[in-house]
Amino acid sequence: xxxxxxxxxxxxxxxxxxxxxxxxxxxxxxxxxxxxxxxxxxxxxxxxxxxxxxxxxxxxxxxxxxxxxxxxxxxxxxxxxxxxxxxxxxxxxxxxxxxxxxxxxxxxxxxxxxxxxxxxxxxxxxxxxxxxxxxxxxxxxxxxxxxxxxxxxxxxxxxxxxxxxxxxxxxxxxxxxxxxxxxxxxxxxxxxxxxxxxxxxxxxxxxxxxxxxxxxxxxxxxxxxxxxxxxxxxxxxxxxxxxxxxxxxxxxxxxxxxxxxxxxxxxxxxxxxxxxxxxxxxxxxxxxxxxxxxxxxx
Amino acid sequence: xxxxxxxxxxxxxxxxxxxxxxxxxxxxxxxxxxxxxxxxxxxxxxxxxxxxxxxxxxxxxxxxxxxxxxxxxxxxxxxxxxxxxxxxxxxxxxxxxxxxxxxxxxxxxxxxxxxxxxxxxxxxxxxxxxxxxxxxxxxxxxxxxxxxxxxxxxxxxxxxxxxxxxxxxxxxxxxxxxxxxxxxxxxxxxxxxxxxxxxxxxxxxxxxxxxxxxxxxxxxxxxxxxxxxxxxxxxxxxxxxxxxxxxxxxxxxxxxxxxxxxxxxxxxxxxxxxxxxxxxxxxxxxxxxxxxxxxxxxxxxxxxxxxxxxxxxxxxxxxxxxxxxxxxxxxxxxx
Numbered sequence: 186x187x188x189x190x191x192x193x194x195x196x197x198x199x200x201x202x203x204x205x206x207x208x209x210x211x212x213x214x215x216x217x218x219x220x221x222x223x224x225x226x227x228x229x230x231x232x233x234x235x236x237x238x239x240x241x242x243x244x245x246x247x248x249x250x251x252x253x254x255x256x257x258x259x260x261x262x263x264x265x266x267x268x269x270x271x272x273x274x275x276x277x278x279x280x281x282x283x284x285x286x287x288x289x290x291x292x293x294x295x296x297x298x299x300x301x302x303x304x305x306x307x308x309x310x311x312x313x314x315x316x317x318x319x320x321x322x323x324x325x326x327x328x329x330x331x332x333x334x335x336x337x338x339x340x341x342x343x344x345x346x347x348x349x350x351x352x353x354x355x356x357x358x359x360x361x362x363x364x365x366x367x368x369x370x371x372x373x374x375x376x377x378x379x380x381x382x383x384x385x386x387x388x389x390x391x392x393x394x395x396x397x398x399x400x401x402x403x404x405x406x407x408x409x410x411x412x413x414x415x416x417x418x419x420x421x422x423x424x425x426x427x428x429x430x431x432x433x434x435x436x437x438x439x440x441x442x443x444x445x446x447x448x449x450x451x452x453x454x455x456x457x458x459x460x461x462x463x464x465x466x467x468x469x470x471x472x473x474x475x476x477x478x479x480x481x482x483x
Numbered sequence: 484x485x486x487x488x489x490x491x492x493x494x495x496x497x498x499x500x501x502x503x504x505x506x507x508x509x510x511x512x513x514x515x516x517x518x519x520x521x522x523x524x525x526x527x528x529x530x531x532x533x534x535x536x537x538x539x540x541x542x543x544x545x546x547x548x549x550x551x552x553x554x555x556x557x558x559x560x561x562x563x564x565x566x567x568x569x570x571x572x573x574x575x576x577x578x579x580x581x582x583x584x585x586x587x588x589x590x591x592x593x594x595x596x597x598x599x600x601x602x603x604x605x606x607x608x609x610x611x612x613x614x615x616x617x618x619x620x621x622x623x624x625x626x627x628x629x630x631x632x633x634x635x636x637x638x639x640x641x642x643x644x645x646x647x648x649x650x651x652x653x654x655x656x657x658x659x660x661x662x663x664x665x666x667x668x669x670x671x672x673x674x675x676x677x678x679x680x681x682x683x684x685x686x687x688x689x690x691x692x693x694x695x696x697x698x699x700x701x702x703x704x705x706x707x708x709x710x711x712x713x714x715x716x717x718x719x720x721x722x723x724x725x726x727x728x729x730x731x732x733x734x735x736x737x738x739x740x741x742x743x744x745x746x747x748x749x750x751x752x753x754x755x756x757x758x759x760x761x762x763x764x765x766x767x768x769x770x771x772x773x774x775x776x777x778x779x780x781x782x783x784x785x786x787x788x789x790x791x792x793x794x795x796x797x798x799x800x801x802x803x804x805x806x807x808x809x810x811x812x813x814x815x816x817x818x
Contacts (some may be wrong), residue, residue: 222613270788277795279612280542284742285791287735288784295777295784303776419617459630460621467614468606 190210191321195438200329202437204249204398207391208410209417210343211263211384211428217360217424218380219275221282225266225289227411231297231473233259233392234402238308248311250394252335259389260382267381271372274460290411297404305403308396318414332394340430341388347426359422416463422473431474497660500553504656515728516652520720522760523655527662527713528757529740530749535706536738537746537801538675540610540682541699544627545619546737547729548626549596553711554718554728555591555630560645561719565646573635584719585649596711597704603699614782623731632724642725643718650720658716662709666749669705670803679747679801680704743790745797750804759783 212226215450236258239250243264270289274281309315314328347353355376358366367373388410395410396402414429440459444452452457468475504720507519532546560583562570567579583591607618629639643698669675680688681688681698689695718724766779790798 195793274795275790277791280742280746281791281795283613283616284735284739285788287739288787288791291780291784295780298777299775299781328669413616419614423613439725452627453632457625463606464618464621466611467618471610 191446192321193323194441195286196323196325196329197445198438198441200332200398200436200437202341202409202434202443203392205413205417205437206208206430206433207336207387207394208338208427209421210340212386212414213413213418213421213423213426213429214356214384217426218356218377218451219271219282219363221271222278222279222339223271223284224283224286224411224415224422225293225382225409226286226414227299228277228293228297228369229259229262229388230268230392230395230410231404232262232293233264233310233389234396234406235260235297235404236389237393239268243302243449252390255393256386256387259392259417260386260457262389263381263385264378266376268386288406294405294407301404303404304313305401308400308402310397312419328384328397332398332400335394337389341348343383343387343426347379352376352379381419388479405446416459418474420463420466422475425473425475428473428475486631492613493664498657500660504652508652509642517720518576518761518764520652520655521764523652523659523755524713524716524720525737525740525755526659526735527709527716528737529744529752530662530666530711531706532737533741533744533747533749533752534669534678534709535646535702536741537748537752538670538678538682539699539702540600541608541702542616542738543619543703544616544731544734545622545731545740546706547731548623549600549707549710550714550717550733551626551630551724551726551729552714553589553592554600554714554724555592555637555643556595556711556736557588557715557719558646558724559636560588560591561647562643562741563647569642570638573634578636579602580781585654585719593708593711596714597708600704600707601700604703605696606695610760620731620734623729623734627730628724631666637726640726642723642728644662644723646719646722646724650716658709658712663749665705665709665754670747670749674698674701682747686738691751706794714740739787743787743797743798745801747801748799748803751799754798 187219208226208230213231215221215223215226233255236255237251240246240254241315242246246254266289267352270285271282274285275479310328314331316327319326347356355366355371356379357370358371359373359376359380362391363373366376391410394467396405413436414433417432419432421430421432436459439462440455443458445454507516519586528550532543535541535543535546559578560581562582563581564582567574567582575670579643604624607615607622617667633639640641656759669678673793677688678700678701680691681695685695688698714724717728740755741752744753744755754808762783763779766782770776770779783789
């Protein structure tokens, strides 16, 4: 087990982690602004993946344009969900929103099965993205590089929006205190809608990446990224954007390294390991790595 | 006065239930009877989760984990010795030579689940709210992974099959009635009020001398016991058990039943458990006939969202119908 092997595993972990981080950021933003654990977030990843598949089938649409349109599709679905399900129950106990999001998730998955059938479909990017790149001992596909670069660029853009624009101020104020933000003249409905749009757009593009990474998509694929985003967001401290990023990378690295570095008989215990680590982290840092102490209860 | 009235009510309810069992056994075919049994098991699950989740406000998604522990424990105890030798040759000697009747096995299953809750409770229950939800979900996944990999005892992903079909309607009736009795007695006892107090305002409860931590552990343990028993009943109804029998989806469904019925309302849990199980069964043939797979899930989810929008506190809130209220209304129950 040389240094090259470990370097390769770390690269794999970072690639997986950047996808987790993208999904986790949206998840965490939505939690931050209306204290909603949105389990339907993972299903937007699924919708993003299928939207990519559909758009790539149209001849003459260049791939970068597909990516931009997928961002749009994700954002649109997020806004529709917010208007249809979550806005009418704003102000209800947190558990209510959580359960409603489960219901939305079930609806999206089953609509997917109904319209697209449960059969998995092959998913492949244009050939030029499949080229292998070798950097010393480490090798990866161009897609993988693209996944990481896109993820990092989007995270930087998001940070700029949240910390450098008026909209970002409104978002942070609404997250801080919804009622006071409203008193200060912030249009909170619009702010919440935009937050959903941004978070869901990131999940949609993560769907494009998910399909490219794993090569197969089906209507139930959103469950795993949704769950992992939940875990990543909690590790980082739910509500914190930086925390969600770090949590995503930590989770991706931990998973890959656990499987890659330990003897194969333990790899069946991967998920048990992930969740045990999670519980231990929570017991030591009850609010995650970056979360502020929360005053709310179940 | 109060005691005599509720005692009479209890006898009446027990007799009515027994009569219903007799009538159903005489008139219904096997298919419908099996649905009735599932309704019963879901009722036990929803009412017991209500003690953890509803009374005390512990948002636990770990209920199926306790079911799995109870289910496997029960199945291992009822499995005939000669079949154990064939299917599970690596079983420890004391367990390999042991086969118990159904009731002690179920009790052992419930106790195993309760013991697990007692062990994981103290560390995990330091968490609150969503963090607790994540941790209990983690517990469920850890249980599944352990069961999948503990080949010598659980036969890994294959699971245990060919279990005796021991879960008769009478057993279901007995356990439903017992779960109800315990839930009802508990709710209107001083311990039950303690639980509701912890849910409603933890700090106020603590100020008044409630041992919040012990109350939370107790709520998890008692819920786990009935979940374990329900797991055993389940395994001996479908005569098989695998690591994926009790999934996160089931945890969601159970939480939905508790919340839609009203957190803390026994009657609410009962009604939603019956309603959801029956609706699913009714919609299934319809869905197959029209070849519109997934339509029943969509319908259920839409109903759920509408209920959450128009009645966010659930059908019953924390209340019970008047006939189930003891004469002296419990504190916090007054409108």
